[in-house]
Amino acid sequence: MVLTSLQEVxxxxxxxxxxxxxxxxxxxxxxxxxxxxxxxDMARFGSEVFRPSPRQADLMIVSGTVTKKMVPQIVRLYNxxxxxxxxIAMGACAISGGPFKQGYNVLKxxxxxxxxxxxxxxxxxxxxxxxxxxxxxxxxxxxQSLTGDDxxxxxxxxxxxxxxxPGHGEHDLIPPRNPGIWQAPVSPRxxxxx
Amino acid sequence: xxTPQQIRDRIVGAVAGLQVECLPNxxxxxxxxxxxxxxxxxxxxxxxxxxxxxxxxxxxxVTGVDWPERTEKFKVRRQVGEVEKDVEExxxxxxxxxxxxxxxxMSLKHGPLVIRVRTGDRSADVSVPSxxxxxxxxxxxxxxxxxxxGVHFDGHPxxxxxLMWDGFVDxxxxxxxxxxxxxxxxxxxxxxxxxxxLARAKPGEAGCGSGxx
Numbered sequence: 001m002v003l004t005s006l007q008e009v010x011x012x013x014x015x016x017x018x019x020x021x022x023x024x025x026x027x028x029x030x031x032x033x034x035x036x037x038x039x040x041d042m043a044r045f046g047s048e049v050f051r052p053s054p055r056q057a058d059l060m061i062v063s064g065t066v067t068k069k070m071v072p073q074i075v076r077l078y079n080x081x082x083x084x085x086x087x088i089a090m091g092a093c094a095i096s097g098g099p100f101k102q103g104y105n106v107l108k109x110x111x112x113x114x115x116x117x118x119x120x121x122x123x124x125x126x127x128x129x130x131x132x133x134x135x136x137x138x139x140x141x142x143x144q145s146l147t148g149d150d151x152x153x154x155x156x157x158x159x160x161x162x163x164x165x166p167g168h169g170e171h172d173l174i175p176p177r178n179p180g181i182w183q184a185p186v187s188p189r190x191x192x193x194x
Numbered sequence: 195x196x197t198p199q200q201i202r203d204r205i206v207g208a209v210a211g212l213q214v215e216c217l218p219n220x221x222x223x224x225x226x227x228x229x230x231x232x233x234x235x236x237x238x239x240x241x242x243x244x245x246x247x248x249x250x251x252x253x254x255x256v257t258g259v260d261w262p263e264r265t266e267k268f269k270v271r272r273q274v275g276e277v278e279k280d281v282e283e284x285x286x287x288x289x290x291x292x293x294x295x296x297x298x299x300m301s302l303k304h305g306p307l308v309i310r311v312r313t314g315d316r317s318a319d320v321s322v323p324s325x326x327x328x329x330x331x332x333x334x335x336x337x338x339x340x341x342x343x344g345v346h347f348d349g350h351p352x353x354x355x356x357l358m359w360d361g362f363v364d365x366x367x368x369x370x371x372x373x374x375x376x377x378x379x380x381x382x383x384x385x386x387x388x389x390x391x392l393a394r395a396k397p398g399e400a401g402c403g404s405g406x407x
Contacts, residue, residue, distance in 0.1 A: 069359050102387060104366040104373045105358065168359040172374035184379040 007146050015141040021057035022050035026064025028091040028124040035127030054080040065093035066107040072165045078114045079162040084154035089116045092123045112177040195304040198226040227308035235311045239328045250297040256335035258343035260368045263289035289316045291345050324350035342367035
């Protein structure tokens with residue numbers, strides 16, 4: 001009873017003070033900036049303080065195309081953030097590579113290297129969509145338990161809080177994905193018959 | 195501004211021994227361009243910049259074109275036995291890399307003039323003179339052409355890769371570039387993506403298996 005109330009107060013405080021990391025990668029970043037300005041005003045959700053240092057941030061909004069050249073820096077920034085930390089993949093490019101998916105230089109989704117909590121589709125998503133994504137994340141934070149078997153990753157000692165930073169090979173990233181957090185789903189159209 | 199053909203005639207008349215050719219353009223815009231020989235490329239560029247009638251002081255764009263080796267078929271009329279016939283013959287046109295510069299004049303408010311230069315081939319003889327000493331704006335764009343097409347610019351002050359990382363080996367905008375085989379998850383594949391994804395789903399069959407790059 002006491003623990004449940006404590007958890008509710010704790011999560012209420014956390015979810016209403018999510019501080020994003022201040023960085024943008026492409027045109028989605030412009031929408032991200034717009035959603036913090038007066039018209040959409042993300043400050044209503046306690047998220048207006050974009051921090052210039054990963055050490056002070058709770059949330060990484062991956063806003064835009066992640067090129068293969070940029071991946072090590074993003075994973076490093078994620079590793080430098082203190083727990084509990086969350087990731088929003090904003091826009092088609094951050095989710096899957098988007099219109100550049102078949103390009104030689106674009107990562108096909110940042111969830112291949114860091115765990116993503118909320119995916120927001122769109123190209124770019126409207127500020128309303130980002131705010132909806134933030135509210136989805138707030139709901140998720142509000143439901144996280146402090147103890148028990150269903151406690152989240154950051155409350156488990158055996159789960160990693162840092163992820164390996166890929167290197168640059170002759171043609172691609174090494175490794176091209178982190179199999180510990182991302183496995184390729186089998187596409188229904190590619191299933192062998194029978 | 196004069197037409198490219200007039201400019202070409204004036205360049206050749208002004209300085210003896212310059213190789214400049216005016217190439218027509220079949221596209222709807224129809225802007226002809228000047229194909230300049232490699233050996234005199236920088237001289238021609240300096241002429242275009244300093245000529246009082248042209249004063250092309252601004253290089254707005256540098257880009258590359260990859261011309262792979264191709265076979266051209268054509269018909270020749272020839273005596274075969276006792277009859278004269280049209281015989282189809284073919285010849286191989288060697289490949290090359292081309293660099294295209296778009297020039298404008300800020301002071302005289304005209305342009306563009308398109309000048310092009312070609313390398314000897316696509317592997318060994320890939321040097322052209324850099325125009326960075328002529329127009330400083332070429333510096334980054336020539337680096338991009340070097341990165342993506344593999345053209346070496348002689349006289350460039352800082353020729354490094356600009357978009358890809360330093361350890362990258364190929365030149366991705368060349369037509370024979372093979373991209374990394376990361377077709378491991380294609381939710382809505384079609385056309386060549388479907389082929390690559392199918393080949394990847396069933397390793398060992400034709401195409402790129404999981405082991406191939």
